[in-house]
Amino acid sequence: MEHYRRMRRIRAFEEKLAExxxxxxxxxxxxxxxxxxxxxxxxxxxxxxRDYLASTHRGxxxxxxxxxxVRGMMAELFGRASGICKGKGGSMHIAxxxxxxxxxxxxxGAGIPLAAGAALTAQVKKTGGVAVAxxxxxxxxxxxxxxxxxxxxxxxxxxxxxxxxNGYGEATPxxxxxxxxxxxxxxxxxxxxxxxxxxxxxxxxxxKAGEAIARARGGDGPTLLECKTYRYFxxxxxxxxxxxxxxxxxxxxxxxxxxxxxxxxxxxxxxEPGNLRRIDAEVAAEIEAAVAAAEAAPLPAxxxxxxxxxxxxxxxx
Amino acid sequence: xxxxLAMVAAINEALHVAMAADVxxxxxxxxxVGGGGRQDQGIEEAWGGIMGATxxxxxxxxxxxxxxxxxxxxxxxxAAVGAAVTGLRPVAELMFIDxxxxxxxxxxxxxxxxxxxxxxxxxxxxxxxxxVGAGLRSAAQHSQSLYNLTTAIPGLKTVIPSNPYDxxxxxxxxxxxxxxxxxxxxxxxxxxxxxxxxxxxxxxxxTAAVARPGRDLSLVAFGAMVDVALAAATxxxxxxxxxxxxxxxxxxxxxEPAILATLAKTGRLxxxxxxxxxxxxxxxxxxxxxxxxxxSLNGPVRRVTAPHTPVPxxxxxxxxxxxxxxxVVAVARExxx
Numbered sequence: 110m111e112h113y114r115r116m117r118r119i120r121a122f123e124e125k126l127a128e129x130x131x132x133x134x135x136x137x138x139x140x141x142x143x144x145x146x147x148x149x150x151x152x153x154x155x156x157x158x159r160d161y162l163a164s165t166h167r168g169x170x171x172x173x174x175x176x177x178x179v180r181g182m183m184a185e186l187f188g189r190a191s192g193i194c195k196g197k198g199g200s201m202h203i204a205x206x207x208x209x210x211x212x213x214x215x216x217x218g219a220g221i222p223l224a225a226g227a228a229l230t231a232q233v234k235k236t237g238g239v240a241v242a243x244x245x246x247x248x249x250x251x252x253x254x255x256x257x258x259x260x261x262x263x264x265x266x267x268x269x270x271x272x273x274x275n276g277y278g279e280a281t282p283x284x285x286x287x288x289x290x291x292x293x294x295x296x297x298x299x300x301x302x303x304x305x306x307x308x309x310x311x312x313x314x315x316x317k318a319g320e321a322i323a324r325a326r327g328g329d330g331p332t333l334l335e336c337k338t339y340r341y342f343x344x345x346x347x348x349x350x351x352x353x354x355x356x357x358x359x360x361x362x363x364x365x366x367x368x369x370x371x372x373x374x375x376x377x378x379x380x381e382p383g384n385l386r387r388i389d390a391e392v393a394a395e396i397e398a399a400v401a402a403a404e405a406a407p408l409p410a411x412x413x414x415x416x417x418x419x420x421x422x423x424x425x426x
Numbered sequence: 427x428x429x430x431l432a433m434v435a436a437i438n439e440a441l442h443v444a445m446a447a448d449v450x451x452x453x454x455x456x457x458x459v460g461g462g463g464r465q466d467q468g469i470e471e472a473w474g475g476i477m478g479a480t481x482x483x484x485x486x487x488x489x490x491x492x493x494x495x496x497x498x499x500x501x502x503x504x505a506a507v508g509a510a511v512t513g514l515r516p517v518a519e520l521m522f523i524d525x526x527x528x529x530x531x532x533x534x535x536x537x538x539x540x541x542x543x544x545x546x547x548x549x550x551x552x553x554x555x556x557x558v559g560a561g562l563r564s565a566a567q568h569s570q571s572l573y574n575l576t577t578a579i580p581g582l583k584t585v586i587p588s589n590p591y592d593x594x595x596x597x598x599x600x601x602x603x604x605x606x607x608x609x610x611x612x613x614x615x616x617x618x619x620x621x622x623x624x625x626x627x628x629x630x631x632x633t634a635a636v637a638r639p640g641r642d643l644s645l646v647a648f649g650a651m652v653d654v655a656l657a658a659a660t661x662x663x664x665x666x667x668x669x670x671x672x673x674x675x676x677x678x679x680x681x682e683p684a685i686l687a688t689l690a691k692t693g694r695l696x697x698x699x700x701x702x703x704x705x706x707x708x709x710x711x712x713x714x715x716x717x718x719x720x721x722s723l724n725g726p727v728r729r730v731t732a733p734h735t736p737v738p739x740x741x742x743x744x745x746x747x748x749x750x751x752x753x754v755v756a757v758a759r760e761x762x763x
Contacts, residue, residue, distance in 0.1 A: 148678030161512060202543035211511065212544065216535050222501050223536060226508020226516075233452060233490055233514060238509070253531070256501025263496065416582055417546030420604035 112154055112311060113374075113385060115144040116367055117392045119170040123342070124181060125396050126169075126186070130346045134404075135186060138394035139200050142170030147366035148273050149174035151306075151314025152241060152334075155322045160226035161240040163220030166201050167340070168213025169235035171243055177205045189406040196409045197417065209238075218251030220244060221270065225257045228266035228325075238326045239267040247278030249292045262299040265276045265330035269321045272335045273308060273410065279344045280352045296333035308338030309364040312373065431622040433615050436590035437479045437555070440597040441517065443626050445487050451601060454493040454502055455519025455555075459484045461494070474520055477557070477616050498514075499529030501553070507536045510552040510606070517559060517601055520556040523572045523610065537606040538581030552606040553597070558586070559650050559700055560748055561614035566736035571649075571701035576608040577677040578705070584677040585631055586610040590620040592675055595629030598666055605629060612650040632679030636688070640670035643694035646685060648674035651698040657751035662758055669758065677707055685711060686719045689692055693724035696763050698749050701729040726755035728757045 123143040129135040142149070145167075153174035158163065163169040172182060182203055185192030192198070193205055204212035211227060214220040224242035226319050231238040248254055258344065261268045266330025272292050276283050289295065302324075306317040314336055322330035339361035343350045350358075374380035445451045452521055458480040460473020474481030483492045495502035499520060506518040520526065525678040526533070533554070540548045560569040577584045583605055593611070600607035637652055638659050647655035652673045659669040672688045674681065682715070689695050699708040707730040715727045730749045738744050 161508075163508070193545070194543060194547070197545050198543040204540075204544040204548070206548055211508065212540065216531055216537075219504065219531055219536060222504025222532065223508035223511070225501070226505035226510070227512040229452075229505055229509045230512040230514045233509075234450075239513075252500055252528075254506060256496070256498040257504060259496055259498060260501045260505055264493070315555070406722070417542050419583070420549050422540065 110380070110384070110388070112150050113367070113370055113380070114309070114392065115150045115174055115389050116370065117389055118179065118395070119143070119146045119173045120166045120367060120391045121396045122173060125400065127342060128344055129336065129400070137186070137199050139346045140167040140344060141340070141342040141346060142167050144361065145273055145275060145308065145338045146170060147311040147314050147370070148308045148336045148338055149243070151244070151311050152271055153319040154315055155319050156209065156239070156241065158207065158209050159236055159238040161211050161224065161238065163211040163224040163240070163242045164211060165220060165226070165244050165248070166215055166217070167245070168201065168203060169210045172203050172205070172210055172213065175210045176208045177203065177210050179395065180399045180402055182257065184403040184406050187403040187406070188408065189403055190409040191406040195413065195417070202305070214400070218244060218248035218253035221248065221253050222257040225261045225266055225268055228261060229264065231267050232264070239269065239322055241271060243271045243273060244293055245278065246274040246276070246283045246287060247274060249295060252289060258299045258301070258331070261331040262301045265328065267328070267426035269325050269327040270317070270331060271318070272333065273338050274335055275338050275340045277344070277352070282352070290426065292333060292370060293333055293335035295360045301333060302335045303332050304335070306334060306336045308336030309361070309366045309369060311366055311370050334422040428621040429624065429673060430619045431590050432591045432617045432619050433587070433590045433611070433618060434477050434479050436594040436622045438481060439613065439622070440594040441480060441483060442486065442629045444517070444598055445483065450513065450515045450671060451517060452491045452493070452509070452514055453480055453517045453519070454495050455485055456495055456497055456521050458519050459494045462661065463489050465601050473521060476746070479555070480519070482730055490636065499525050500532060503515040503529045504532040504536065505678055506552055507532045507550060509541055510537070511540055511548050513553045515601060517555060520554050522568050523556040523558045524567050524570045526572055526575065527566045533576065533582065533606070534579055539580045541605070542581060549604045550606045551604045553600045553609055554606070555609045555611060558610040559612045559614055560737045560744055561650065563739060563741060563744060565739040573608065573677055574701055574706040577707065581606070583607040583631055583679065584610065585675060586612065586649040587675065588615070588637070588649055588673050589611070590622045592629050594622055596631070596675065598626065599628040599631050602628065607631065609716050610649065614650050629675065632676045632685035634675055634681035635673045636639060636670060637673045638669070638671040640668035640692065642692060643696065643761060644666045644670045644672060644688040644692045645696050645698060645754065645758070646672045646674065646688070647698040648677065648707070649700070651700055651749060654749055654751050655698050658754035660756065661751060661755045665690065667758070667762060677757035682714055682718070686722070687715060689715055689719045690722045693722055694736045696728045696730060696754060696757055696761065698730045698754055700732055700748055702734045703729060704734055725761050728761055729753050730757055
């Protein structure tokens with residue numbers, strides 16, 4: 110039930126953002142996660158607050174799955190002082206360390222070594238925690254990916270590297286720039302398991318992420334988990350999507366993660382459609398309330414630009 | 427008699443003190459153990475860092491806290507940032523600051539910005555020890571003084587000692603600071619000795635020191651150039667000119683009041699920097715003097731720097747590249763008229 114709620118919350122959040130941008134009510138670079146919900150929620154279902162997650166420019170879904178407060182997120186996107194980062198971060202830098210959320214990240218691939226570092230902390234301090242990096246197929250061509258996997262493997266860090274292969278790095282099809290069909294095979298180079306999951310199927314992600322996270326927690330080192338998925342919106346809000354066909358998008362939408370989840374749980378008799386519709390309505394109301402609160406919230410003071418640069422003085426100049 | 431130690435030994439001692447005082451301090455980098463820690467093969471001690479600055483740490487603190495990394499600066503500096511933001515206090519060694527080219531993102535876009543981007547809710551207590559400067563015939567890719575680059579990035583701090591005492595105290599302050607600090611080790615000074623007290627003490631970041639008092643003109647320097655400025659001051663003293671030498675010690679935070687105070691005292695200022703002249707610390711100090719100390723100036727602010735070239739290999743060329751006491755003296759005499 111909670112898993113469905115989180116997936117629905119991501120979907121509703123992202124659809125609302127698209128609507129707000131198109132209506133001219135919201136500014137900034139927004140990269141929406143809709144379509145990939147099963148990955149974030151399937152992985153984060155195994156994580157607690159002592160576990161860390163490093164995210165990407167397409168980070169809203171990861172944040173919501175990791176339990177970050179949507180009101181704080183929405184206020185951040187509106188650049189408000191009440192935003193989770195006081196309006197200093199915006200979409201690409203939402204973070205909440207208390208929730209183990211190491212931040213969205215505007216640099217493709219940069220979250221991967223950060224997660225390795227969080228896993229190093231867990232290993233040295235013996236917290237029992239694990240760290241997960243989520244990143245796209247594009248990031249798997251970055252040096253940071255290869256360097257972090259090598260380091261994590263040689264130190265047997267409690268880390269899981271989750272590549273969300275959505276078929277495109279910005280506009281460029283993955284096969285134009287990546288010589289292997291399955292990114293999971295790159296695990297072989299580092300002597301760690303490489304696993305492929307159906308990223309549209311919550312239960313497949315949940316099972317395979319569960320194994321990888323248990324392995325990491327048990328001291329057996331990292332895993333590279335590739336989730337095949339699709340982003341419904343373009344690279345960013347405003348993308349004209351000239352680089353892909355409607356038929357392709359339809360094929361993926363036919364395997365919508367929320368629909369698949371509902372079909373399976375209802376067929377198994379563990380969920381009732383009525384309950385799911387009630388969740389949908391609750392989530393929609395929650396998102397509307399977050400937007401209303403964000404729009405009404407005070408803006409930062411201009412002098413706040415100087416705060417939070419350094420820890421001891423706080424200020425820049 | 428006071429205890430004399432080489433700068434490398436002072437750095438080593440600071441690491442021992444910091445690691446003994448705080449279990450969250452870890453040391454990582456290329457060859458920081460250097461293949462030691464293999465008692466089964468009779469190899470307990472090995473390199474302990476390219477200069478030996480991390481020698482003995484493995485024996486006392488073990489492989490969990492003292493780690494050889496792959497030659498993979500972007501990966502291990504990125505991991506060090508991730509470790510810092512989640513509760514460790516890592517001291518990473520970037521063997522030569524020249525290697526910042528393959529590892530800049532974790533410093534530029536992560537360490538420097540996480541706190542700010544997260545609205546002040548993150549701490550990044552990371553120290554990066556790195557060697558800087560020319561003088562060892564190590565040519566263009568192992569001799570640069572790129573501290574101007576790290577100083578230019580808001581969110582990072584950059585310090586550079588000129589003597590073993592400051593090296594130990596500044597390093598302990600850097601490790602205990604909650605912000606990322608680039609600790610520059612002038613490689614030509616690593617085996618130069620000086621007085622170093624035993625035990626635990628810190629030199630606060632952001633404070634310059636008067637290395638020699640004077641009243642006629644100010645020589646502002648840092649790192650290896652402090653000795654150059656002091657030698658110039660000795661020569662000038664023979665002419666009856668009392669030069670004040672100010673050792674910046676910290677490039678960010680910069681002790682602006684100390685620079686303006688020495689300028690106010692002498693009215694004439696020469697800044698010595700072994701980096702090339704463009705967009706550097708010397709220009710920065712000169713701009714500060716003109717912006718905020720104009721009324722104190724009795725002449726132009728003069729810069730003595732390396733030329734706008736890479737660092738050459740041949741001894742003749744490298745010696746021509748680095749600022750010397752003779753050049754500082756000549757510029758000082760011009761300034762004094």
